[in-house]
Amino acid sequence: MLVSLNSEVLGELSDFLSQLKSEDFADCSPVLRTSSIGQHVRHILELYDCMLSQYESGIVCYDDRKRDKRLETDVAFALAKVKEIQSNLKLEDKEIILKMAVETDFETIQSSYNRELCYNLEHCIHHQALIKIACNQLDYISLPSSFGVAKSTIDYVKSLESSAN
Incomplete structure (x- = not known):
């Protein structure tokens, strides 16, 4: 289930990305001001x-x-990375140690592959919400209503809709 949800959001x-013009991918967004859509995509994919x-x-x-x-300047390269990630998501759940930089040292936290899939899913959706805001000015882009929206919200x-009927 987690693999299919992640694959769906990456899809x-x-x-x-297949609709986006290269310049709108790589250039700083007037809406995001200090970052580009490409930088948000790079961040998602690198995690x-x-x-x-x-x-x-x-x-x-x-x-x-x-x-x-x-990954933030070449749409085709980013698209290829998405497909590579999608094809490699199906791994066995196992214990993972999450290592985080804290000031000048590292902290470790017990986690699991499935927990990290959950984290990456929510992280991807969060950044897609930011990307969606940046796309409001791009009238040639068509996004599904689910883009950048958590599955629990959907x-x-x-x-609510079914109870109203």
Whole structure:
């Protein structure tokens, strides 16, 4: 279930990227002011990439991401990374140690692969919500109503609609 939810949200991101003009991807957004849509996409993808590439070691440190500029400037490269991540999500749940930089040291937290899938899902949705705001001025973009909206919110709205009928 978690793999399919993550794959679905990444699929929405992929569909979005396939519509986006390169300049709107890479240039600073007038709405976001200090960042570009591409920087938000890079951030989403690099956290997924950290989780997957560090899975075998059993220690995941999101602070150790590559910050690959091509992921924020090259739409085709970002699209390829989305597809690569989607194809590698199905891994066995196992214990993971989450390593976080805190001031000048590191803290470790017990976690699991499935917990990190949950984190990346919510993180992706959060950044998609920001991207959606940046796209309000791009009249050529068509986004599904679910883009950037938590699944629990979608379910809640559906329950309100069905109870109103």
